[in-house]
Amino acid sequence: MxxxxxxxxxxxxxxxxxxxxxxxxxxxxxxxxxxxxxxxxxxxxxxxxxxxxxxxxxxxxxxxxxxxxxxxxxxxxxxxxxxxxxxxxxxxxxxxxxxxxxxxGPSASRQLKNILSDPMRKLMITENRGFLMNICADPTLLVNTVSKPLNSPKPPKWTSLKPIMIKDMDPTIDKVYDGYVLDAKIIDFGMLIKSSATIIQDENGDIQRIAVYKWPSKGNRKKDIAEAIKVFRPNVKVSIISPYMRMSRDGKNIIRVEGPKYIKLDDTFADEKCTFCGKQTKVLACSACNMARYCSKECQKIDWIEFNHKGICKHLKSYSAL
Ligand SMILES: [Zn+2]
Ligand SMILES: [Zn+2]
Missing domain, CATH: 1.25.40 (Serine Threonine Protein Phosphatase 5, Tetratricopeptide repeat)
Structure with a gap:
């Protein structure tokens, strides 16, 4: 031709x-x-x-x-x-x-629209980041958010567990769901109060705070805060055995995890997913903190302005270097 x-x-x-x-x-x-x-x-x-x-x-x-x-x-x-x-x-x-x-494309757009139209998610993430900013700025801060546990789970067994979702756990009752496993993913950076705390989302899209107790110390509080930020980071998958639904002092719920033996973390592909929308694709790290990762300018912009990545960015940078 x-x-x-x-x-x-x-x-x-x-x-x-x-x-x-x-x-x-x-x-x-x-x-x-x-x-x-x-x-x-x-x-x-x-x-x-x-x-x-x-x-x-x-x-x-x-x-x-x-x-x-x-x-x-x-x-x-x-x-x-x-x-x-x-x-x-x-x-x-x-x-x-x-x-x-x-x-x-259309499916990612739907996902992003869901995120943006969920006021609860925005509230939880911005609150979590507010905490994170305060704790990073003053590592001596010890906030006791949850009253003494009324119950305690049985020793963990990883066999014959029944799956459970966030919606199956009654938020009005202080209860351990013994013998159940909750699979979810982390959607924001962890921080250290008395426990390592972050936010998770399950397959249904429901979100909840979690508090992981007795995480092994790295020697000093600053290093422990850094560990919480790095280990409990967005898009790491979690399986929580015998999750304990609690009401915290601010009247909101939190899932208590008794110790490292009650949680499995899987960070495969976590660093190939967008911190904001969760999409797995070619992502670029925030050039300032090198911790947040984004699939698009759009996600980066919304996260920076509306979800206050702006506020935590410099802390993520200084703590991730520890
Ligand atoms: Zn994204
Ligand atoms: Zn950043």
Whole structure:
């Protein structure tokens, strides 16, 4: 095939696209071109953007996201002389892509919208961070948040456990769920009060605070605070055996974990997930603290401003170095 006939195919497809009454032919002509064109052909991204434009006009969001993303990917195969890549409607498409779905497509967008529309989650995380800031600023601070336990779990046994979810635990009753295991993931950085405390979320999306007692000391309080921040970090999976639902002094619930023997931590992939939305993807660390990781500018911005990463960032930095 002559290079010119490829170019002809492309302009033929574009001409079809201009005629609103022939959308199927237009898409077919674009696909014909894409099937034959080498990956680095300068019109390949434009074809994907054309398709994205078409699906956007049809309000077919899944196809819009898919083809816009293909366009972005195809730009990477372009020779440097064609960059930055010009496509007349790209700015408009980019806005629709970011606005409607963040840069990750419809499912990530739904996940992020759930996070943003959950006021409880925001409250718990910002409170946790408020605590963390105070404790990091004054490590001698000892806050006793929970009254003496009324109950205690039986010694842990990791066999024949029954699964339990947060919603199955009655928040109005001080009770040990002996013989049960609660699987969840950590969603914020840990801190050290009398116990190591952080926030977890289970598969249903329910969230709860946890307090882990008797974690082995690293020698001094500052190092122990650093240990809590590093060990109980976002996206580490936890399995809690015989979880103990308690009411703390501020009237809120907290799940008490009697000691390291009652909890299993799994940090596989934890550092490949977004601190804010939990998505596993290519993440970039916050350049200031090198502790928080983000999948997108969007997540980083919301976490910084609305969830006060701004307040804890410098503390995470200084303590993670200990
Ligand atoms: Zn994210
Ligand atoms: Zn940071």
């Amino acid at each position: 002559y290079p010119n006939s490829l170019r002809f195919m492309y302009f033929h497809a574009i001409a079809l696209c201009m005629q609103d009454e022939l959308p199927e032919e237009c898409i077919k002509a674009l696909d014909d071109f894409l099937a034959l064109a080498p990956k680095d052909h300068d019109k390949v991204p434009a074809c994907y953007y054309r398709k994205a434009t078409y699906y956007l006009s049809k309000e077919d969001n899944n196809n819009f996201y898919a083809f816009f993303k293909k366009g972005l990917e195809a730009e990477r195969d372009q020779l440097p002389c064609f960059l930055p890549y010009q496509f007349p409607m790209k700015d408009m498409l980019m806005k629709a892509y970011i606005h409607g779905g963040m840069a990750e």
